[in-house]
Amino acid sequence: MKRQTKTVVQFLGYVSPWLVGFSCFGLFPMVYSLYMSFCSYMMVGKPIWIGFQNFIDLFTKERFFYKTFANTFVFMTATTVATLVLGLLFSVLINSIPRCKRFFQTVYYLPAILPFIAGTMLWESMYARFGILNGILGNLGLGPIEFLNTNNAMTSLVVMSVWGGIGGKITMLLPAVAAVPQEQLESMDLDGANAWSKFVHVTLPMISPTLFYLLIMDIIGGLQAYGPMMMLGGGTATITATLQIYNYAMIDHLMGYASAYAWIVFVLVLIVTVIFFKFGGRKVYYADGD
């Protein structure tokens, strides 16, 4: 056998688990989902082809359609910006202190270690009408606040998610910040550059690949957020697209309708990712010298 052919055969052999996994649990569901999005299917009988009806219904009749996407965007933007900005700020601070770096990193990561359901129960007890935060407010003589009512729910969920999300950002950003060559920062010192301009002109370009990766992953993840909303509620004030898809699929068993909804989210993810790669990609690769 020719060496090149042998390489390809061996390559296929080793990646075959992924090929099987991707075909069965990635590619096939995607295609099937696209097919179902043009069908009416309620888990009984066969899917009935109805053309674009699901999409037409979604855009014209679905009561909270635009609301779900507005909520998704608000939640995604708030959590992404807050966790990245704070995570970067804390990474720079932790990096510049001489001792206890590991200690602070661990402390800041602690919220991220809590299992999902434990975090949920923790914040549920915080935000409840007779919960801990209202107890503290009561001590201060302040009236109870409904943390999960229409006005406050989104803020409450964002606070909870940011609290849990900062640690993960520091885990990724701190090594990147630490890898910025000290000589470059010092040579700017001699020029009398202040901390901010050092940060903007040296640190930021150097860590931009990591930052960009985190940004993309956050956006993709944020556009699919539904966990906190499902667990803590907030009704229409916090309902997101993916939560609505979950409800339609798992509670109402409107599989075709839910698939169409899901594909709209997918297309949105694609568009946003492409835009970010178009605009962000260039700057990042320059700095990386790639």
Place this chain on the structure above:
Amino acid sequence: MQTATDPMQAVPAEAEPRKPKNSFRGKKMRTLRKNIAFYIILALIGVMMVLPTAVMIFSSFKSFDEYYALKFRFFPSVWHFDNYVRVFTSSEHFFTWVGNTIVLIVLNTVLCTFSTILVAYGFAKFRCKLADVLFMVLLCTMMIPWAVTMVPSFVVWARLKLTDTIFPLLLPSIGGSAFYTFMFKQNMRGIPNEIMEAAEMDGAGSFKRLWTIVVPNCVPAIATMVLFTAMGIWGDYLGPLIYLRTPSKFNISLGLNMLRSQTTDGKQDAPMLLAASVLMAIPSIALYFLGTGLFSKGISLQGGVKG
């Protein structure tokens, strides 16, 4: 590496600082003051990060009445350890849930790690056009929204009458994890090809080379994956939520969620739930501390997004 394209960089850094000694001491003082300020900021934020967890821990020792009292106290007036006992007796299924979760952790972690090692090895050491194309596909799979695959997957599992079994929660692991495949591949690339070729000369097949050369060189990365995968499955809630219906088949997260919905006079048994949360967090924290020593060596994203 490329230097930053900043005009300030072009200025030659030759200008001697005047009064070198004073300026040195001044700089030292400034650094000290700066450090103290940073420590104070970091400590204050650190307290904010830990506070909710601390409140959770202390509240889990309060009596039901004290928990719901109008006045909030940080520490319990009487320490009620029976909240923790109540966790174990709260449901006849409690130990089954723990057992189910452990089965899920072991099977998933073994399967997923094993697949990821094989796949990453394929991508790292058998370079061809096809590999480059498929690797892009692999990276793109991280972009597929969960909702897109969730709906049809559920339909198929339901038609196969395999919902409420372990299979929908186990078989998807066969493809490995895209993120860790990426990480392992970076690691494996670092192993010099000369060593691989020398072993080949000695008659070691590619599979033997994987286990004798590649895997021993990737132990920190593999251990990181094992620990974090185990941690993820220990806390997994949203996956089992879709597929499991019978309480005796629940994992621990679903079980606790069932307890969460039980109320007396519209009030949850919050101290017990918080005690359960604390108990559930302990294995996660243990795994984290186990993994954290390996973490710094294992994960490096220096290649950036393009890899």
